Amino acid sequence: MKEPNELAVKDPSLYNEDLAPVSKEKKNWNWLNYTTVWMGMVHNIVAYETAGSLLSLGMNVWQALATVIVANVILIAAMWLNSSSGAKYGVPFPVLIRAIFGYKGAQIPIIIRAFVAIFWFAVQAYAGSKAVGAVLGVLIPGWHSLASFHLLGMGLDDAIAVALFWILHAYVISHGMERVKFFELWAGPLVIVLGLGLVIWAIVVSKGFGPLFSEPSKLSGGEFWGVFWISVTGLIGTWATLILNIPDFTRFSRSQKDQMIGQGIGLPGTAIIFSIMSIITTSGTIIAFGKPIWDPVELLQQFGNPIILILGAIALLIATLSVNVAANVVSPAYDLVNLFPKKLNFVKAGLISIVIALFFAPWLWYNNSGIIFSILGAIGGALGPVAGMMIADYHIVRRGKYDMASFYKKDGEYEYKNGWNVNALISLAIGLIASFIGLIFPALKELYNYSWFLGIGVGFISYVMLMRSSSKHQENILENIPTSID
Known part of the structure; x- marks a missing residue:
C-alpha cells in the first residue's frame, strides 16, 4: 500500500498493515455491502431469542414490538455518530481510540471491548452449536446417546457440536476481511427465508x-415500564461492542453516504423486521404449545419433521456464523493486533480470539432469559461511557479533525502525559460509576435499568467538560491539523 506522506515516520509498536489507513483502492464497500453485513448480523439465534424472550418476560406482542423499535432507533443514531470517523480516515477503532486516551491509555478500552466481544462470540457460538447438534441427531442414529458421557460440564454430543462449530468459524476468518465481506453478502438474506416460513406457520x-x-400482557403499568427500559438497555447491549468498533467496517466505505444508507437499511430496517418475525412466531408457540418457545432450535424440533429440522438448522448455522464473524471476531482481532502489532495479523488474532472464547463456558448458564438480559445490561453499561467519549471527541472536541501522523507515533498530539490522557481516564471512571450506581447502592437500583443511557450520557458530558478545561488541548486543536490522508 502506498503510504501517505504524513505517515512516513511511524512507531512500529503502533503500526502494521492491519492498523494502517485503508488505501483508496480498498475503499470498495458500497451501501449493499453494509446492508447485507447488518442483515447477517441481526438475523441470528441470539437476536431471535432476545426478541422472542420479551414475551416470556410478560409483554404482549405490541409491547414487545415497541420495545424493539425504540431500541433500534437509538442504536442506529449511535452507530451513525460513531461511523463517520472510520469512513473519513480509514482507520479502525484501536487506532481512533488513541486520540481520546493516549497511545498507552487506549489499551484500557481496547481490552474491555475485546473481552466483551470474545464473550459474545462464546454466547453466539454455543447457540449455533445447538443447531449443529440437532442436525447430527437426525443424520446419525444414536447420536444423543453420547449425552451420557460428560466433558467440561456438557454431554459429549454437545461438546462435539461445539468443537465442530468453532472449526467452521476458523475456516471463515482464515482469509481475512474479504472472506467476511463475501460471506455476509449471501448469508443474511438466506435467514429471512427461514423466518418467513416460521411466521407463516404461526399465522x-x-x-x-x-x-x-x-394475547394480553402480564405486566401492569408500572411493571411494564421497568421491564421496558431494562429490555431496551439489554437490546442495545446486544450491539454495544459494534457501536464502538463500527469504524472497523466503515473504514472500507466508498463514501459517507454508502455507509449511512447501508446501515440505515440494514440495522433498524431488517433488525425490526426480523424481531417482528421472532415475536410473531413466539406468540404462535403460545397458542400451539401453551408456552412461549423462544429457542428456534427447540421450536424446529417440535415439528417432528427431519427435513424441516435439517434445513432450518442449516439456516441457523449460517446465520450464527455470519453474526459471529462480523460482530465478534473482527473487533477482538483488531484489538489483539493493536496490542501485539509486531507479532499478530488479523487472521492470527481472530483465531486466538475464538480459542479464548471457550473459557467463558456459556453451556453452563445460557438457557435463562433473565440471565441473558442481565448480562446484556451489564455489557451496555460497561461500554456506554466509551461510546459517549468517542462521539464527543470526534464531533464536539475535535470537530471532525484528527492528526493522522499522531496516531502512529509516541511524540505526537496524542502523547498527552507519557501516553496517558488523565482526563479520559477520569471521564471513563465517572461514566462507569454512573452506569453501575444502581448495583452499587441498593436504594438506586432502578437506575440500573438505564445503565447504557447513563453511561453514554455521563461519558459524553464529562469528557467534553474535562477536555475543554485543558488549555493545552485547546491550543492543540486550534492548530492547522491535516484532515485528509490523500
Whole structure:
C-alpha cells in the first residue's frame, strides 16, 4: 500500500498493515455491502431469542414490538455518530481510540471491548452449536446417546457440536476481511427465508393474525415500564461492542453516504423486521404449545419433521456464523493486533480470539432469559461511557479533525502525559460509576435499568467538560491539523 506522506515516520509498536489507513483502492464497500453485513448480523439465534424472550418476560406482542423499535432507533443514531470517523480516515477503532486516551491509555478500552466481544462470540457460538447438534441427531442414529458421557460440564454430543462449530468459524476468518465481506453478502438474506416460513406457520396455527396480537400482557403499568427500559438497555447491549468498533467496517466505505444508507437499511430496517418475525412466531408457540418457545432450535424440533429440522438448522448455522464473524471476531482481532502489532495479523488474532472464547463456558448458564438480559445490561453499561467519549471527541472536541501522523507515533498530539490522557481516564471512571450506581447502592437500583443511557450520557458530558478545561488541548486543536490522508 502506498503510504501517505504524513505517515512516513511511524512507531512500529503502533503500526502494521492491519492498523494502517485503508488505501483508496480498498475503499470498495458500497451501501449493499453494509446492508447485507447488518442483515447477517441481526438475523441470528441470539437476536431471535432476545426478541422472542420479551414475551416470556410478560409483554404482549405490541409491547414487545415497541420495545424493539425504540431500541433500534437509538442504536442506529449511535452507530451513525460513531461511523463517520472510520469512513473519513480509514482507520479502525484501536487506532481512533488513541486520540481520546493516549497511545498507552487506549489499551484500557481496547481490552474491555475485546473481552466483551470474545464473550459474545462464546454466547453466539454455543447457540449455533445447538443447531449443529440437532442436525447430527437426525443424520446419525444414536447420536444423543453420547449425552451420557460428560466433558467440561456438557454431554459429549454437545461438546462435539461445539468443537465442530468453532472449526467452521476458523475456516471463515482464515482469509481475512474479504472472506467476511463475501460471506455476509449471501448469508443474511438466506435467514429471512427461514423466518418467513416460521411466521407463516404461526399465522396458520393461530388461524390468522388476530389471536397472535390479542394475547394480553402480564405486566401492569408500572411493571411494564421497568421491564421496558431494562429490555431496551439489554437490546442495545446486544450491539454495544459494534457501536464502538463500527469504524472497523466503515473504514472500507466508498463514501459517507454508502455507509449511512447501508446501515440505515440494514440495522433498524431488517433488525425490526426480523424481531417482528421472532415475536410473531413466539406468540404462535403460545397458542400451539401453551408456552412461549423462544429457542428456534427447540421450536424446529417440535415439528417432528427431519427435513424441516435439517434445513432450518442449516439456516441457523449460517446465520450464527455470519453474526459471529462480523460482530465478534473482527473487533477482538483488531484489538489483539493493536496490542501485539509486531507479532499478530488479523487472521492470527481472530483465531486466538475464538480459542479464548471457550473459557467463558456459556453451556453452563445460557438457557435463562433473565440471565441473558442481565448480562446484556451489564455489557451496555460497561461500554456506554466509551461510546459517549468517542462521539464527543470526534464531533464536539475535535470537530471532525484528527492528526493522522499522531496516531502512529509516541511524540505526537496524542502523547498527552507519557501516553496517558488523565482526563479520559477520569471521564471513563465517572461514566462507569454512573452506569453501575444502581448495583452499587441498593436504594438506586432502578437506575440500573438505564445503565447504557447513563453511561453514554455521563461519558459524553464529562469528557467534553474535562477536555475543554485543558488549555493545552485547546491550543492543540486550534492548530492547522491535516484532515485528509490523500
